[in-house]
Amino acid sequence: MLINIIEIIILSLIQGISEFLPISSSAHLIVISSLYEFKASSLLIDISLHLGSLLAIIFFFRNELLDIKNNQKLLLLMIFGSVPLIVVGYILYKTEMIYFLRDIKIIAWTTLIFGIILYFADKCRFDKKISSNLDLKTILYIGLFQTLALIPGVSRAGITITVSRFLRFNRFDSSKISFLLAIPALAGASVLSLKDIMGQSFEINYLILIAITLSFLSSYFTVKFFLKFINKFSLNIFVIYRIVVAIILFLIIYN
Template identity: 55%
Template sequence: MISKYIETSILAIIQGFFEFIPVSSSAHLILVTKINDFQTASLQLDICLHLGSLLAIIFYFRKNLINIFENKSLAVLILLGSIPLILVGFILHSTGIIEKLRSIEVIAWTTLLFGLLLFFADKQTIKKKIDLDLNLKNVIIIGLFQALAVIPGVSRSGVIITASRFLNFDRIDSTKIAFYLSIPALAGASVLGISDLINDEIRFDFVFLLSILLSFIISYLTIKYFLIFVSKFSLNLFVYYRIFLSIILFALIYL
């Protein structure tokens, strides 16, 4: 049996790396957990993993966040863009529908379809900027796209970047929009998870501290280097990876 610390480390690395690139972190967490029959996966661990990513994005953009809070209109837009995801996530979570979507077949199809959407979206050449062009209409469209991210395999970061690129924002600002919107999303996921633990016994274990710390470190590094990547390259690498992964999953399902 794999040590619970090794399992936790693997899940934390997956969460930290895939949360902020256009490849679904939830899909990879589900796949790795199911395929390897991990025993450490739990709601409390899931909260810790998301908390690590939340702390990383806040720490990395701490100076930008101060400017955002001073620019009340931008702060309001970010909050408005988060409402669809929070509402859809709450409904699917409270009704139990979300569990029915956590299948390898769903992940395979969403990985492929939203990878292709990302490919076509990244062909846009007009370059809009957050400070000048992010308005209520744009943020509502982006927010509606983000709501699809409750389905494993869609990728919250990926679908926001896709929507933003279709709206003609450049890659860097599309990525920043995804990062900014991740803060309410990760906070909402943590609060929702904590509410489910209210009636359960919350126990402290070093494994949870390890998950937060490792998720934070990997998330921070991913944010830093992904921004460098999108400033120099297209997003085709992630499209090709999504297609490759979907083919493997289709083979597992249908062959």
């Protein structure tokens, strides 16, 4: 029991820190769980961790979400932009293809490739803002590319920020688009497998409660930090991190 709790604490911190950064939370959860043979790791626990992140991002943007009158257009765009991810995610979940993608070799290559793409995207000059330039066509374009995040290592935050930067949105607005798109995306994933959480043993439910709580806290503070960070710095640190992680994974896989 104690070992499971320690594992959940580690996974919760990994989830909370990596979910909203362009480094792929799913890849980190899969790799760490695989390398260290975490017994507490499962798709069920992953869902609980994502639920914590969902609650955190809702709480962080609670004022905008509650002010529906002034933000109706933005909220509708976020919903429309998430439709492709929810549809493709549902298909992969029902066909169990989602499990096939949870492979360290795939993660290593996607971590490297999409890290390099992020580097070039972040070099684009920007002149667009959410308030005046985000429309249905643009959000659907971002949403279509967001489906690539179903492949661990791509990173949902990473691909949405990358596409937004290529579309010439500034770093802050690109990140805000990514964060807001996370709400329906994480909600869809949580609701899709809500039945898996119900009716579990007391131990599992206790671990789920810990996972949701710690994921919530670490996710909230990560979002708060990241929005301050990108106002002053580029995304190069995350590109370098992804390349280093990819190299380490390649050494593990091919040695």
